[in-house]
Every structure is written in structure tokens, then in C-alpha cells.
């Protein structure tokens with residue numbers, strides 16, 4: 001197929017708020033600096049559901065959603081040197097060009113090389129590689145993994161060990177590094193620290209794993225759904241708090257009162273609830289407690305707290321993709337997985353074929369679902 005368009009199947013999001021539809025599409029060959037990938041498996045993240053709902057300010061339709069892919073390089077465009085056909089890669093929604101101001105700063109993983117066009121659903125030349133019956137289909141997050149084939153930028157390809165299962169590695173495309181990295185790269189939690197985790201979905205569980213790796217002394221799992229605590233315990237949480245058990249007190253007060261003035265670090269993985277973001281900040285210890293916002297709130301939402309909270313030494317932070325520089329650092333996550341130090345398998349609570357991807361999206365709303373994985 002090299003140099004030729006590929007006809008394949010994909011789940012197309014024609015319009016916001018409408019179900020995905022399986023279509024035969026055409027995937028153009030990669031242009032200079034681009035790579036065409038065969039998608040072996042993809043996870044579904046709440047952000048895909050969020051964008052499909054129409055609430056994402058950057059959502060552009062029609063598009064092919066999906067950003068947790070486990071892929072094999074099919075062909076490469078002109079000038080591509082870092083990957084070749086047959087390589088196993090995880091596509092990155094946070095690219096790493098190693099040349100832009102952001103990459104060179106040493107202070108952030110937010111590469112700017114392709115981010116502007118990516119946000120418009122386009123490749124860097126302003127066009128798209130997907131079409132359906134001649135109609136252009138936009139890209140999504142620079143990844144578009146709900147398709148048998150996709151085209152991404154070379155700078156958006158993390159090459160990984162080919163011996164690891166791609167239907168597990170796909171989850172390294174978003175949820176797992178986001179939580180684990182927030183602990184170890186954004187907050188830099190130190191041994192003995194106390195940690196509170198608001199929300200025990202895929203991101204919260206990854207925060208818990210990250211906190212175990214950082215040797216935190218207490219890992220407090222907080223969720224209004226106590227069914228989530230079993231998995232949180234398996235991943236290493238030590239304490240469990242259901243805010244509904246303290247209906248007469250704000251949860252931040254409960255944590256301050258019961259944990260010696262508050263925690264050293266808190267992580268907000270609630271799925272975009274701005275009241276939870278406030279509680280996560282305010283449950284931090286005076287003088288040094290740091291809270292990291294991880295989840296995506298709908299456009300238009302705003303956070304608030306009394307400035308006194310910051311004046312008295314609490315720190316409010318956030319990170320995208322856990323501060324992880326994907327091309328450089330994702331191989332390390334794969335090594336941890338292969339070495340048994342990173343659990344990926346237990347996230348996979350539901351598995352479907354591409355034809356049943358709609359069932360995968362529905363499964364996301366189930367109380368015990370962590371991640372559905374779609375095998376192409």
C-alpha cells in the first residue's frame with residue numbers, strides 16, 4: 001500500500017451528539033514528516049465521549065475520535081527517520097519535537113510544533129488524510145485511533161518495545177501516564193508524603209500506582225461510588241473516604257480534621273467537576289500542600305477558592321499527559337509494564353470489536369468500567 005491510499009473501516013463522528021457510525025473511509029499516504037499507522041487496538045477515554053457530546057471547544061466534525069492507540073507503522077513520509085515500517089508505536093496527543101521553545105525549556109512537556117493545526121483537526125499542512133465518499137474527515141488530538149489506519153506526525157510517535165501487547169499498551173496513550181506522571185513528574189511526590197486522590201477511575205488508579213512508586217506513606221482514595229474502592233485497594237490505596245458519608249461537612253474539612261491538618265499532595269481526577277477541584281486544593285496542608293488538577297472541565301467552567309488558601313502556602317498546579325515527554329519517556333512505562341512494576345491489565349474491564357465501539361462508549365458510563373479496549 002505504500003504511497004497509495006488505503007481503504008479501511010473507521011468509526012466516524014459525523015456530528016456532535018450523534019452516535020459513531022462505522023464507515024469505509026480512505027486514508028491518504030503520509031506526507032513529509034508524517035507516518036501512517038495500522039491501529040491494532042484503542043482504548044476509549046472520557047475525553048472522546050466529551051468531544052462527541054459537543055462540549056469541547058476544539059471539537060470539529062466530522063472527525064475520527066480516539067487517542068489511546070496501540071499501533072504498527074505501515075509506511076512513512078519523506079524525511080521520516082525515527083520510525084520505520086513494522087515499528088510498534090503509541091501515538092501522542094502531546095507531541096515531542098525536541099526543537100521548539102517548550103521542548104527546549106526543560107520545564108514542560110507541552111510541545112508547540114503541531115499543536116495549533118492539531119487543535120483544528122488538521123495535519124500541519126492544513127489538510128486532512130481522511131475522506132469518506134470524497135468528503136474530508138477531520139483528525140482528532142493528532143491521533144484518530146478509532147480507525148483501522150490513521151496518519152500522525154513523526155513527532156507524535158513514541159516507539160516502544162515490540163514484545164508488549166498492543167491491546168494493553170494502548171492505554172499508555174492517555175490515562176495511565178496522565179495519572180502516574182502527575183505524581184512523579186508534576187508534583188514530584190517524595191517518600192513518606194501523604195496523598196489524596198479525588199476520583200478512582202482510570203486516572204485516579206494511575207495516581208495511586210504513581211504514589212505507590214513514589215513510596216507515599218498514605219494514599220487516600222476519595223470517591224462517591226464505594227464500588228470503586230476495591231480496585232483502588234488492589235492498586236495500593238491505604239485509606240478510603242466516601243464524601244457522602246459526611247453529608248454535613250465539606251470533604252476538605254473531613255480530610256484536614258482527620259489527616260493532621262491536611263495532605264501533602266492531592267490529585268483531582270473527578271472528570272471535570274470544579275467543586276471537587278476546590279475541595280482538592282483546600283484539603284492540602286497549610287504552608288506546603290500541593291494540588292494538581294488533572295481532569296478536563298467543560299469549556300466555560302471556572303475554578304474558585306479564597307486567595308487566602310494560596311497566601312497560606314497551598315500550591316495549585318495542573319498538568320497535561322502527566323507532564324510526560326512521550327517519545328523520550330513512554331518507553332520507560334513499557335519497561336515498567338513488562339517488568340511487572342506497572343499494572344495495565346486490570347484497567348481493561350471491557351473488550352469489543354470496532355463494530356461494537358458504540359457499546360464501548362456506553363460501557364464508559366457503567367459503575368465498574370475502568371477502560372473499554374477496542375481491537376480492530
Ligand code: AHE
Pocket residue numbers: 045046047048056057058059110115174296298299319320321
Ligand atoms: N480541547 C479542550 C481541552 C482538552 C484538554 O484539556 N485536553 C487535555 C487532554 S484530555 C485527555 O483525555 C490536554 O492534555 N490538554 C493539553 C492540550 O494541549 O490540549 C478544550 O477545552 O478546548
Ligand code: ZN
Pocket residue numbers: 045046047048067174175
Ligand atoms: Zn484521554
